Amino acid sequence: MSGIRVAGVGAVSPAGWGTAALRAALEQGTPILPTLVPRPGGGQALPVREVPRLVPVPAWAKHPRLRRASPITLHAVGAVREALSMAGSSEPPAKDLGLILCLLAGCVQYTERFFGEVLRDPASASPLLFPETVFNGPASHVAAVLGRTPLTYTLLGDPSVFLQGLDLAAEWLAAGYVDDCLVVGAEETSWLLADALLQFDHSVQAAGGAGAVLLTRTPTPSPGVELEQVTDLQVYAQAQSRPAAAGRMRAMLSESAAGGLLCDSRVGSARLDAAETRVWRDWPGARVSPKLVLGEGLMAASAWQCVTAIDALSRGQHRVALISVVGQNEAAAGARFVRAGP
Amino acid sequence: MPFPPLRVRPAKPPRVVVTGAGLVTPLGIGWRVNADGFRAGRAAFGPVRRFDVSRHRARTAAEVDLPAVLPPTRLTPKQARRLDRASRMLLWAAHEAWEQSGWEATTDLPVVLGTTSGGMSLGEEYYRRALDGTASRRGQATRALHYLAHLPARILLEAFGFLGPICIIANACASGANALGRAWELLRAGRAERVLTGGYDALSLLVYSGFDSLQTISPTRCRPFDADRDGLTLGEGAAVLCLETQEAAERRAATVLGELAGYGHRLDPHHLTQPHPQGDAAWSAMDEACRVAGLGPADVDYLNAHGTGTPLNDVAEALAINRWAGDRAASLPVSSTKAVIGHLLGAAGAVEAVVCLQALREQWLPPQPQLGHVDPICQFPVVREPTHARVEVAMSNSFGFGGTNATLIFRRWG
Numbered sequence: 001m002s003g004i005r006v007a008g009v010g011a012v013s014p015a016g017w018g019t020a021a022l023r024a025a026l027e028q029g030t031p032i033l034p035t036l037v038p039r040p041g042g043g044q045a046l047p048v049r050e051v052p053r054l055v056p057v058p059a060w061a062k063h064p065r066l067r068r069a070s071p072i073t074l075h076a077v078g079a080v081r082e083a084l085s086m087a088g089s090s091e092p093p094a095k096d097l098g099l100i101l102c103l104l105a106g107c108v109q110y111t112e113r114f115f116g117e118v119l120r121d122p123a124s125a126s127p128l129l130f131p132e133t134v135f136n137g138p139a140s141h142v143a144a145v146l147g148r149t150p151l152t153y154t155l156l157g158d159p160s161v162f163l164q165g166l167d168l169a170a171e172w173l174a175a176g177y178v179d180d181c182l183v184v185g186a187e188e189t190s191w192l193l194a195d196a197l198l199q200f201d202h203s204v205q206a207a208g209g210a211g212a213v214l215l216t217r218t219p220t221p222s223p224g225v226e227l228e229q230v231t232d233l234q235v236y237a238q239a240q241s242r243p244a245a246a247g248r249m250r251a252m253l254s255e256s257a258a259g260g261l262l263c264d265s266r267v268g269s270a271r272l273d274a275a276e277t278r279v280w281r282d283w284p285g286a287r288v289s290p291k292l293v294l295g296e297g298l299m300a301a302s303a304w305q306c307v308t309a310i311d312a313l314s315r316g317q318h319r320v321a322l323i324s325v326v327g328q329n330e331a332a333a334g335a336r337f338v339r340a341g342p
Numbered sequence: 343m344p345f346p347p348l349r350v351r352p353a354k355p356p357r358v359v360v361t362g363a364g365l366v367t368p369l370g371i372g373w374r375v376n377a378d379g380f381r382a383g384r385a386a387f388g389p390v391r392r393f394d395v396s397r398h399r400a401r402t403a404a405e406v407d408l409p410a411v412l413p414p415t416r417l418t419p420k421q422a423r424r425l426d427r428a429s430r431m432l433l434w435a436a437h438e439a440w441e442q443s444g445w446e447a448t449t450d451l452p453v454v455l456g457t458t459s460g461g462m463s464l465g466e467e468y469y470r471r472a473l474d475g476t477a478s479r480r481g482q483a484t485r486a487l488h489y490l491a492h493l494p495a496r497i498l499l500e501a502f503g504f505l506g507p508i509c510i511i512a513n514a515c516a517s518g519a520n521a522l523g524r525a526w527e528l529l530r531a532g533r534a535e536r537v538l539t540g541g542y543d544a545l546s547l548l549v550y551s552g553f554d555s556l557q558t559i560s561p562t563r564c565r566p567f568d569a570d571r572d573g574l575t576l577g578e579g580a581a582v583l584c585l586e587t588q589e590a591a592e593r594r595a596a597t598v599l600g601e602l603a604g605y606g607h608r609l610d611p612h613h614l615t616q617p618h619p620q621g622d623a624a625w626s627a628m629d630e631a632c633r634v635a636g637l638g639p640a641d642v643d644y645l646n647a648h649g650t651g652t653p654l655n656d657v658a659e660a661l662a663i664n665r666w667a668g669d670r671a672a673s674l675p676v677s678s679t680k681a682v683i684g685h686l687l688g689a690a691g692a693v694e695a696v697v698c699l700q701a702l703r704e705q706w707l708p709p710q711p712q713l714g715h716v717d718p719i720c721q722f723p724v725v726r727e728p729t730h731a732r733v734e735v736a737m738s739n740s741f742g743f744g745g746t747n748a749t750l751i752f753r754r755w756g
Binding site (some may be wrong): 002004039040041042043065099103104111112114115116118119121122123125126127129130131132133134135136137139140141143144147149150151152153154155156157158161164166167170171174175192195196199200227229230231232233235236237238239240252329330331 | 345351449491496500510551742
C-alpha cells in the first residue's frame with residue numbers, strides 16, 4: 001500500500017462539465033461531434049471538439065481573476081472545484097494544497113491573439129493579453145481562486161507528463177510539504193492547434209478540457225481508491241524507439257492476473273496508435289480509450305484517463321485500473337490505481 | 343521518476359554538489375569569459391538585431407553572439423540543422439557542463455530544465471505560415487514539434503547519448519531556479535544520484551513585444567534598485583549544471599564547484615504580474631531555503647537578487663530582503679546581475695546560480711555598473727564596484743509572473 005489516496009476527481013471535456021458527463025459519453029461510445037473554427041484570413045475551417053459553454057455563467061466564474069482568463073483556466077478551475085467538492089473540501093480549503101498544473105499546448109487562444117496583434121502593429125498590442133499567454137498563468141489563476149496553494153508548479157511536456165505530475169504530488173505528500181495535492185491537466189482548442197495536429201495525422205481532432213485528481217495521505221472513506229504505482233517516464237530517443245518505450249512501460253507496470261481495467265491513450269489513428277495497440281494486444285481485461293470519444297485532448301486527455309479509471313474503481317466496477325499513456329513525442333508512462341477496502 | 347521510489351528515502355538527506363556548469367549569456371560562451379564579465383560588471387546591452395523593433399517603445403536587449411557551429415556531440419547533421427536558437431544555446435551550455443563534470447552516458451540520468459517559452463521563434467514562424475494561405479507548408483511539422491519546450495531536453499539526450507526522464511518546469515521567471523531546486527529534491531530524496539539541470543530561453547518577437555506592451559522594458563538602461571530605475575532589459579541565454587550527491591562525486595574523485603545547500607519556493611497569488619507589495623512569498627522562500635540549509639542571514643555573504651529594475655519588483659524584493667535579513671541587512675552585499683546581462687527569463691535562475699558559484703570559487707562580488715542613487719527602501723548595500731571578498735555562502739532569488747518565488751543557497755566547497 002502506497003498510502004497515497006485519491007480524495008476527489010473532476011473533469012471538464014467536450015462531453016460537458018463534470019465527471020458524470022464524461023462517464024456518460026464514454027458509456028455511450030459515440031465520438032463527440034466537432035465544431036468548425038474558421039481560419040483567420042479565410043481558408044478551410046478546422047474541426048475541433050470544444051467544451052460546451054457554461055450557460056448561465058456560474059458565480060464561481062465571476063471571480064475577479066477569471067474575468068479575462070482564457071478557457072483553459074476555466075476548464076482547470078471547473079475540474080478542480082469538482083475534485084474538491086467530491087472530497088468535501090470547504091472554500092477556501094482548510095488545508096494547504098499543492099497544485100501541479102500540466103500542459104502541452106497551453107494558452108494558445110491568447111497567444112495567437114496577442115501575436116496576431118504584434119504582427120499587425122506591436123505598438124498597439126494589448127498589455128492585457130500578454131500575461132495570459134504565459135504558461136503558468138492558469139496555475140496562478142487557479143491558485144488565486146483556491147487561496148491556499150503555497151507550492152505550485154507548471155509542468156510542460158507531452159501527455160505522459162500528467163503521470164509525472166502524480167509522482168511529484170506523491171513526493172510532496174510523502175515529504176509533508178503539503179496536506180493534499182491537486183494534479184491538473186488542461187488544454188484549450190484553437191484553429192492553430194487544430195492546424196498543428198493536422199501536420200501529423202488528418203484524422204486527429206483537437207479537444208479542450210481538463211481533468212483533476214486530488215491526492216491525499218489522509219485516510220478517505222472506505223472503499224477508497226489508492227495510487228499504487230507510477231512508472232518512470234520512458235523517453236523516446238535514438239536509443240529507445242517509441243514502441244520500445246511503450247514495451248518498457250508495460251513491463252514496469254504491475255499487472256494482476258485477473259486483468260482489471262486498462263485506460264489507454266489511443267486516439268483512433270492506426271499509425272499514431274500502433275505502438276500502444278501492439279504493446280497491449282494481449283490485454284485480457286476491460287479497456288476504455290477516452291480519446292476515441294472525446295478527441296485529442298493532449299494533457300487534459302491523460303487526466304481524463306485517470307479520472308475515468310478512478311471513477312470506475314470508486315463505483316466498484318473493477319478492483320484494479322491501469323493507465324497507459326504513450327505520448328506523442330516525449331515518453332511513455334503508466335500508472336496503477338487500486339480499490340482499497342472491501 | 344517511478345512511484346513508489348526504487349530507493350528508500352534516506353534518513354539523512356545527502357549533500358548535493360555541483361560538478362559541472364556551462365554558461366551561455368550575452369557576455370559570451372563559457373565559464374571564463376562570463377566570470378571575467380560579471381566580475382568587472384561589463385554590461386552587454388545593445389540594439390535589438392534579431393527582429394524589427396522600429397514600432398516598439400523599447401529598442402534595447404542583451405543578445406548572445408551565437409557561433410554558427412555547434413560543439414561536438416553525437417547529433418547527426420540533420421538533427422543539428424533543425425535546432426532553433428534556444429536549443430543551440432542550451433546545447434553549448436550543456437556541452438561545457440558535461441565536459442567539466444566528466445560524466446559518462448547512462449540510462450538513468452534525469453533532466454530537469456526550466457523555460458518560459460521553449461522554441462518560441464519556431465512557433466512564431468509556424469503561425470506566420472499557417473496564417474498565409476500561399477506560404478509553403480514544408481517544414482511545418484518540424485516547426486510544430488521543435489516549438490515544444492521538452493524537445494530541447496530530448497536533444498540533450500541525443501547529443502550526449504544518455505537516457506532518463508525529462509521534467510520541464512515553466513514557472514515563468516523562476517523556472518530556472520525551480521528546475522535546480524527540483525533536481526536538488528530528487529537527489530536529497532534518494533531518487534537519483536545525478537541530475538542534469540538548468541534553464542534556457544532565447545529572445546523572441548512575441549515575448550519582447552509582450553514586455554514592451556506592459557511598458558516594463560526600460561527605455562534607458564536596466565538599473566536594479568536605483569531610485570530612478572525605469573524597467574528591465576530582456577536578455578537571452580542558457581545555463582546547465584551537473585548536480586550529484588556528495589558520495590557519487592567523491593566516488594569518482596570529481597572536482598566540486600560548490601554545494602547547493604538550500605532551496606525554498608512559495609507561491610504568491612496576489613496578482614498575475616505584480617508581486618505582493620510587501621514581498622511576503624519572497625520572504626517565505628528565502629526563509630525556507632535558509633531553514634533547510636541550516637543557515638541564517640548572518641551566514642550569507644552575498645545575495646544575488648532577482649532585481650529586475652522594475653519599480654514594483656525591486657520594492658517588493660527589497661522589503662522582503664530587509665525583513666528576512668534583519669540586522670544583517672546593513673552589511674549584506676546585494677547585487678542584481680540583470681544590470682549586466684538583462685533578464686534571461688527561464689534561464690535567469692540557472693545563470694544566476696552559476697554566477698553565485700563563480701563568486702564562491704573565485705572570491706569576488708559581481709557589481710552593478712552605472713548604479714546611481716540607491717532606492718532608500720534598500721536597507722542593504724548594493725555592490726557598485728568590482729570587489730574581492732570572502733564568500734562562503736551565496737544566495738540567489740528568482741521571482742516570476744504568476745507569483746512564483748524561488749530561492750537557492752550555495753556553499754563554498756573545500
